[in-house]
Amino acid sequence: MLQVFSSLTFLFVRLWYEIIALFTCHCVQNVKMVVYRSDTKLQSISGKPYTGPAEIMDAEGLSARVTPTGTVTFQYRYRWNGTPVRLTIGRYPALSLKEARVMVGAMRAMYSEGVNPKIILPMKMAY
Structure with missing residues (x-):
């Protein structure tokens, strides 16, 4: 049985x-989002005119928004009380892909404990 x-x-x-x-x-x-897995894609986009998709997805809620001028901004996407939230983490290359993934991992841990990362993140950046 x-x-x-x-x-x-x-x-x-x-x-x-x-x-x-x-x-x-x-x-x-x-x-029409693109999935990336390495820093090479971001290096080829950063600082150059860009006509591709405005959002490039990674995993675990991490995405990169790309402007037509080639500015790459990392964001963490999640839902809080049923409402979609986009939390800006930082810009590439000042924040590497590896660092962004680590930050998103920490935010996912906060989220799983019932803490809204949007409230905690500004406090951590102030220190």
């Missing part, structure tokens, strides 16, 4: 992840 329950749980979890993956791909295609 326990083995049947484990198998059904595994299948349910797998199906759930596939549904999420399909939904995520559909959203990314409709919004």
